[in-house]
Amino acid sequence: MKKIVLILSLLCLPFLAGGCGSDDRAELTVYNWGDYMDPEVIAQFEEEYNCRVNYETFTSNEDMYVKVKNSSDTYDVLVPSDYMIERLIREEMLRPITKDSIPNLANIDDSAKNLAFDPGNQYSVPYFYGVLGIVYNTAQVTDPVDSWNLLWNDKYASKILMYDSIRDSMGVSLKRLGFSMNETNEANINAARDALIAQKPLVMAYVTDNVKSLMASGDAAMAVVYSGDAAIIMSETDSLNFAVPKEGSNAFYDNFVIPKNAQNPELAEKFINFMLTPEIAAKNIEYVGYSSPNTPALALLDASWSENAGFNISNEDLARSEIFKDLPNDVMEIYNRAWTEINVSK
Amino acid sequence: MRKCFKNLVFGLILLFLYAPILVLIIYSFNDSKIMGPWAGFTLKWYVMLFQDRYILQALYYTLIIAVIATTVSTVVGTVSALGIYRMRSKLKRPYLLLNNIPVLVPDIVMGITLMSLFIFIGMKMGLTTIIIAHITFCIPYVILAVLPRFNRLPENIFEAALDLGATPRQAFWKVLFPEILPGVTSGALIAFTLSIDDFVISFFTAGNGVSNLSITIYSMAKAGINPKINALSTIMFGCIMVLLVLINIRSEKGIKNIQ
Amino acid sequence: MKSFKEYIAYPYGLWMLIFIAVPLLVVIWFSFLSNPDFKAGIYTFTLENYQQFMDPVYLELLYRSFLYAVIATLICFLIAYPLGNLIVSLPGHRQNMMIVLMIIPMWVNFLLRTYAWMVLLSGSGLISQFLGLLGFRDVSLLYTQSAVILGMVYNFFPYMLLPIYTSLKKIDPDLLRAATDLGANHFQMFLKIKVPLSLPGIVSGCMMVFMPAVSTFVISNLLGGGKYMLIGNLIEQQFLTLNNWNFGSAISMVLMTIIFLVLGIARLITGKEFDTGGQLL
Numbered sequence: 001m002k003k004i005v006l007i008l009s010l011l012c013l014p015f016l017a018g019g020c021g022s023d024d025r026a027e028l029t030v031y032n033w034g035d036y037m038d039p040e041v042i043a044q045f046e047e048e049y050n051c052r053v054n055y056e057t058f059t060s061n062e063d064m065y066v067k068v069k070n071s072s073d074t075y076d077v078l079v080p081s082d083y084m085i086e087r088l089i090r091e092e093m094l095r096p097i098t099k100d101s102i103p104n105l106a107n108i109d110d111s112a113k114n115l116a117f118d119p120g121n122q123y124s125v126p127y128f129y130g131v132l133g134i135v136y137n138t139a140q141v142t143d144p145v146d147s148w149n150l151l152w153n154d155k156y157a158s159k160i161l162m163y164d165s166i167r168d169s170m171g172v173s174l175k176r177l178g179f180s181m182n183e184t185n186e187a188n189i190n191a192a193r194d195a196l197i198a199q200k201p202l203v204m205a206y207v208t209d210n211v212k213s214l215m216a217s218g219d220a221a222m223a224v225v226y227s228g229d230a231a232i233i234m235s236e237t238d239s240l241n242f243a244v245p246k247e248g249s250n251a252f253y254d255n256f257v258i259p260k261n262a263q264n265p266e267l268a269e270k271f272i273n274f275m276l277t278p279e280i281a282a283k284n285i286e287y288v289g290y291s292s293p294n295t296p297a298l299a300l301l302d303a304s305w306s307e308n309a310g311f312n313i314s315n316e317d318l319a320r321s322e323i324f325k326d327l328p329n330d331v332m333e334i335y336n337r338a339w340t341e342i343n344v345s346k
Numbered sequence: 347m348r349k350c351f352k353n354l355v356f357g358l359i360l361l362f363l364y365a366p367i368l369v370l371i372i373y374s375f376n377d378s379k380i381m382g383p384w385a386g387f388t389l390k391w392y393v394m395l396f397q398d399r400y401i402l403q404a405l406y407y408t409l410i411i412a413v414i415a416t417t418v419s420t421v422v423g424t425v426s427a428l429g430i431y432r433m434r435s436k437l438k439r440p441y442l443l444l445n446n447i448p449v450l451v452p453d454i455v456m457g458i459t460l461m462s463l464f465i466f467i468g469m470k471m472g473l474t475t476i477i478i479a480h481i482t483f484c485i486p487y488v489i490l491a492v493l494p495r496f497n498r499l500p501e502n503i504f505e506a507a508l509d510l511g512a513t514p515r516q517a518f519w520k521v522l523f524p525e526i527l528p529g530v531t532s533g534a535l536i537a538f539t540l541s542i543d544d545f546v547i548s549f550f551t552a553g554n555g556v557s558n559l560s561i562t563i564y565s566m567a568k569a570g571i572n573p574k575i576n577a578l579s580t581i582m583f584g585c586i587m588v589l590l591v592l593i594n595i596r597s598e599k600g601i602k603n604i605q
Numbered sequence: 606m607k608s609f610k611e612y613i614a615y616p617y618g619l620w621m622l623i624f625i626a627v628p629l630l631v632v633i634w635f636s637f638l639s640n641p642d643f644k645a646g647i648y649t650f651t652l653e654n655y656q657q658f659m660d661p662v663y664l665e666l667l668y669r670s671f672l673y674a675v676i677a678t679l680i681c682f683l684i685a686y687p688l689g690n691l692i693v694s695l696p697g698h699r700q701n702m703m704i705v706l707m708i709i710p711m712w713v714n715f716l717l718r719t720y721a722w723m724v725l726l727s728g729s730g731l732i733s734q735f736l737g738l739l740g741f742r743d744v745s746l747l748y749t750q751s752a753v754i755l756g757m758v759y760n761f762f763p764y765m766l767l768p769i770y771t772s773l774k775k776i777d778p779d780l781l782r783a784a785t786d787l788g789a790n791h792f793q794m795f796l797k798i799k800v801p802l803s804l805p806g807i808v809s810g811c812m813m814v815f816m817p818a819v820s821t822f823v824i825s826n827l828l829g830g831g832k833y834m835l836i837g838n839l840i841e842q843q844f845l846t847l848n849n850w851n852f853g854s855a856i857s858m859v860l861m862t863i864i865f866l867v868l869g870i871a872r873l874i875t876g877k878e879f880d881t882g883g884q885l886l
Contacts, residue, residue, distance in 0.1 A: 029555065034565065039400075054555035055400075057565060066848045072470045073553045158745065164831045166846075205748040205830025217382050219728035219745060336847050343834040343842075344666045352691055356703065359688060362759070363710045366721030369731075370713070373724070381724045422617055429614025432606060441614065444621040447629070450868065452820030454837050455857045458844055459628035462854075466631055482624045485617065496606075504606050514608070543715055545823065550844075563716045564823070571720050579717050586712050590705065 026051040028267050031068070031075045033254070034059055034209050036128075038287035045274050051267060059208050060165050068093070074261050076268040081252045083167075083324035085124050086117040088257065090326065094123040095258045101269040104276035112293035115253060116323065124255035125272050128290035130227035131251045131313055131321050132168060133244040135211075135234070140221040145243040148176035150222065152195070157202045161214060161223035164206035166339045167324055168250065169196060172224055175247045182325045186334050193338035197345045215240060226252070228290025231310030235289065242310040244317040251321035254290075367583065374576035381571070391577040398574055401562065405578065407473070408558040411548075412541040415480035420534040422481075423488025424526070430489065431496040448483040449490070456483060457550030464551065471553025479551040480541045487540065488533035495529035636854035654855035663839070667859075670836040673750070674819035677757035681765040681814045682807065684758075689769040690799075704770060711763055719756055719827050726752055726828070748830030756824040757814075764813035772806025773799070805875045812871050816864055836860055 026049075030042075034057040042053050056075075058064040061084040068075060068088075080088065088094050099105060102125060112126040136145050140159065143150060151160055151172070162169055171181040173192035183189055204220055211229060214220045216237045225233075230242040256272045258265050274280060281297035286305075291313055292298065305311050327335070369381075374392070378385035395401060430441055448456055460479050469475060500506075503525070507517035545560035552561055559578075566572060635641075639651040657663070692703050710718065725732055728745040746752055776799065784794045800807075822837030836856065843853030 056555065056557075059565075060846065062846045062848075066845055069848070070465055070850075071553055072465060072468050073472075200832065203832065204745070205832060207830060213380050213382075214727075216380060217727065217729040219747075336849075340839070340842075341662050343831070343838070344662050344669075352694075355688065355691060359684070360706060363707060363762070365725060366718045366759075367710055367713055369721040369724055370717060382729055422620075426614040426617035428609050429611050429617075432609050433611040433614065437611065441618060441621075444618075444625055447625050450816070450864065451861055452816060452837075452864065454820050454822060454840055455632075455861055458840065458853065458857060459632045460624065461844075462631050462635065462850070463624070463628035478624060482620070485620075499606070501606065504608055508608070539712065543711070545716055560714060560716055563714060563720070571717070575717065579713055583713055586709065590709070 026264060026267055027054060028052070028077070028264055028271055029054040029056070029073075029075045030077045030079075030271070031056050031058060031064060032077075032079045033057060036079065036254075036288055036290075038284045041275070041280055041284050041287075044280070045271060048274070049267070049270060053271075062166065068259060074263050075259055076262040076264050077271055078257050078259060079127055079254050080257060081254050081324070082115065082117040083326045085255060085257060086326040088259075089118060089123055093260055095260045095262060095265060096122050097125060097258065097272075098269060101266070102273045102276070104273050107276050107278060107281070107294050107296050109293040109295050112253060117253075117326075118255070124257045125276070126293045127254050127256050127275070128228060128288065128292055129251065129253045130290050131244050131317055132163070132171070132224065132249045133227055133230065133242055133310075133317075134222050135215060135225045135230040135240055135242045135310070136222040137215065137218060137220075138239045138241055140218070145222070145241070146246050148172055148245045148247055150245075151224065152176075152199050152202070154202055156221050158204050159221035160199075160203050161211055161220045162199075162203050162206045163211075163224045164208050166335055168224065169206070169342070170335060170338065171250050171324070173199075175245070175249065178247070181250050181322045182327065184327065184331045189331075189334050189338055193342060196342045200342070200345055226290070227310045227313055228288060229310075231291075231305075231308050232289035234308055234310055235304065244313075244321070246320070248320040248322065249317070251318055251323055253323070367579075370576045371580045371583070374573055374580045376573065379573065381573075391573040392581075395574040395577045401559075401574055401578060404557055404559045404562040407476075407556055408542060408560075411473070411477055411480055411558060412538055414477055415484050415541045416534055416538045418481050419484035419488050419537045420530060423485045423533060423537075424492050424530050426485070427489045427492040427496060431493060445486045445489055448486045453544075453546035454550075457547040460547065461550040471551065471556075473556045475551045475553070476548055476556060476558070479547050480544065483544075483547060484537035484540060487536045488530075491533035491536060492526055492529040495526040499525055632854045632857060635851055636858050638851050640851070654852045655859070657852060658855055658859055663856075666834060666839060667836055669833070670819050673754055673757065673833075673835065674815050677754050677761065677818045678765075678811050678814045680754070680758050681762050682769075682811060685762065685765040685769050685810065686807070689766060689773045689803075692770055693773045700774075704767075707766060708763055715760055716823065716827075719760065719824060722752070722756060722759065723747060723827060726755075747828065748832060750829075750833055752828040753825050753833050753835075756828040757818040757821065760824065761814040761817055764817075765810040768806040768810040768813065769803060770806075772803040776802045808871045808875045812868065815867065819864070820860060 028051055030037075030053055032055070036057070037055070039055075042055060045051075046053055058067065061081050064078065064080060065084060065087070067073070068078065078088075085094075099121075105121075105125060108126050112129055113121055118124045134145055134148075134150065141150075141156070143153065143155075150156075151162070162172075167181075170189070170192055173195045174181055174183050174188065177188070177191055177195065179185075179188045179192065183192070204214075207214065207223075211220075211223045211225050212233050215223055215233050225242075227242065227244075230240075234240045234242060256275070258268045258272075262268055275284065276294060278294065278296035278300060281292060281294040282300035285292050285294075285297060285301060289311065291311055373381045375387050375389070376385055377388035377390070430438060430445075433441065457479075460475075460482070463469075464471060464475050499522075504517055504522055507521040508514065512520065543560070544558075545564060548558050549561055549564065552558070563571065563575060566575060636654055637650055637652070639649050639653055641648045692700055695703060724730055726745075726747040727733070728747070730747075732746060780798060780802075781794060784798050789797065819835075820837045822835065822841045825833050825835045825838055840853050840856050840860070843849045843856065
């Protein structure tokens with residue numbers, strides 16, 4: 001027994017010693033989507049500003065909201081999407097941005113600024129944008145990829161991946177039926193729900209981040225994904241392509257925001273400004289793969305990016321797409337219930 | 347023939363139990379980021395593992411949580427078991443009932459009740475909350491392992507030792523403790539195993555930069571596990587095997603000594 | 606042992622009150638509230654969270670969780686019982702070795718083991734390729750009901766094996782020999798002696814598998830691909846995504862009540878208190 005204890009404590013010793021080194025550098029807590037920032041860029045920031053970054057990730061805006069709202073944890077930088085920013089602003093959970101501390105805001109293209117969810121960019125700084133679309137395996141999909149109807153085609157049964165998020169899956173179904181992504185009419189929402197329930201036997205899985213490996217291995221023939229994820233998969237695997245259906249889709253803008261209760265707002269602004277530096281932004285884009293509004297950074301990218309359909313979103317595709325709005329609570333309850341029913345159905 | 351059949355059954359069961367572990371080990375040497383086709387032998391994931399701050403930090407938290415939770419729950423559990431053993435039955439019943447709750451209630455319910463408490467009283471999620479949670483679900487197992495040992499003891503063993511001239515300290519360490527030691531050891535081992543392997547309760551009670559290996563692996567499992575994690579589990583699996591072999595050699599020696 | 610007084614257990618009693626009893630009460634209390642606003646001090650007492658659960662959608666979910674857990678428990682039992690008998694028939698030191706070999710996999714993080722199954726089961730994985738060689742083309746086993754049940758069986762199997770093995774080991778071999786001497790055939794000996802004597806082990810093994818299986822959300826999430834939601838997923842979703850803690854609390858309470866009911870039944874069968882101590886190792 002004594003020997004076991006001895007061995008165990010010896011095994012633990014290096015870690016205890018390694019972890020106990022006191023660290024009085026300033027701390028910055030960043031809460032971001034999974035796989036949405038190059039770790040090397042973060043390390044570079046830590047070095048340059050002599051601080052420590054706590055980096056945590058979430059898988060949906062809703063998860064992020066619940067955590068920020070309920071938990072006693074505080075974050076310095078969040079990266080929510082448009083409609084969630086709208087909600088956070090409405091609930092007075094954000095802190096206005098001091099634009100003077102973020103001179104690199106000038107690098108951002110005007111098309112990503114001053115959008116309806118945050119007029120005048122009082123609270124948010126653009127990070128990435130994109131559209132929802134279909135990434136498909138050109139060897140397996142023989143039909144033209146121009147409509148959401150393809151996801152209901154039983155030729156591809158068990159080869160279809162859907163996106164595991166309420167607003168996105170419901171949005172696809174709503175658009176296919178000719179409704180708005182921000183539909184508030186209960187009958188229309190229920191029609192979209194029924195369509196998804198009917199589609200479920202064809203679906204291989206509802207996934208988020210593991211789209212990448214399932215598409216790369218050829219296990220799935222097509223998947224509903226965000227353009228940037230498509231860009232990364234396509235840059236690593238041949239015979240994949242990306243298209244935005246003609247019915248229109250969801251365009252999203254993910255921006256940096258600083259919560260009201262941030263512990264270190266000055267450092268947070270330095271961080272945001274650092275992320276907008278062209279060289280850093282370019283490096284980050286090559287890791288993340290999403291479309292960036294940072295014009296000087298785009299000029300620094302490797303030439304291969306200019307041919308990537310997931311990275312270069314056409315203006316027509318953007319124009320056909322809607323940005324999510326933050327829906328009132330009673331409408332969200334209809335959505336939530338519909339989503340549970342889809343999840344529960346066979 | 348019968349023996350053949352037996353060995354076949356054992357072989358199949360062991361294959362079933364070890365197949366996933368073999369997969370992890372094999373892919374820790376595969377020169378590809380995805381767990382797909384074999385792309386050549388490499389040791390680079392082992393090198394990269396020791397450069398990955400997030401994984402090492404998660405490992406550090408996992409171990410420190412397990413060591414603290416095991417130590418505290420073993421000591422508190424043993425002492426409390428002694429107290430419970432001496433308890434009037436009126437008090438003993440509610441004690442044992444409360445003590446059994448973490449054992450019987452599903453992890454997810456334990457997790458959300460503790461999370462609700464921490465949020466309700468405004469406690470900051472982090473290392474403290476996760477350690478409190480682990481201690482809370484470890485102590486009951488220690489008590490369940492130690493209490494039967496006390497129940498089996500002769501009524502006045504401690505006083506007999508005192509009467510025979512032992513000091514209270516001697517009577518405790520030389521007479522009482524050796525009797526309950528097997529229970530304490532297995533209680534501590536259960537606590538350590540539970541703490542290292544726990545995901546659900548930690549998932550609900552962790553926060554602010556503190557995450558253990560399970561939480562890190564869960565968030566990775568959705569995107570595709572990094573082979574660095576495979577390398578780490580291969581190392582940990584190797585350590586367990588070495589430890590077991592050591593214990594085995596020791597106990598075999600023990601048997602020979604007795605003979 | 607009179608030198609030791611019960612008060613040395615009091616601190617732990619306090620700990621249990623704060624971290625076991627109070628949290629449970631908080632969640633029970635949550636489950637009876639509708640949209641409380643704690644900052645404004647508004648609490649409305651309601652039964653609507655429980656009524657909401659009576660909806661056929663959720664009852665179907667409850668039924669599915671039950672069904673999967675029962676199937677997984679049954680499979681575990683059907684493998685573990687014969688296996689336990691085989692192990693007991695081995696010589697002593699080989700018995701120990703076999704048991705240790707069966708437990709070692711549990712020391713590898715269970716999420717990693719589950720993830721490894723994702724790799725094994727996927728369309729490009731080993732098992733599908735093997736089936737492909739046998740002529741079954743294009744079978745993806747991942748993200749199916751079977752995958753979820755397999756995950757449960759794999760992860761919780763040792764919990765079934767250990768209590769069964771322990772109770773079988775306790776049976777006095779002389780008893781079995783006596784039965785055969787007195788003219789019992791193999792089948793009678795098995796049914797009339799072995800099964801009744803190992804019943805406590807069987808029941809606690811079944812409970813140890815059933816309980817985590819019925820409440821899991823990780824296995825269904827990773828191996829079911831979000832298609833086979835279980836009650837654990839519903840609870841997780843209410844707390845972490847939909848922010849409806851009151852409904853989530855009510856579902857947790859329903860789940861807990863069901864488990865206590867099942868425990869009660871198990872206690873009736875064995876006629877004694879369910880015992881989980883020391884069975885992990």
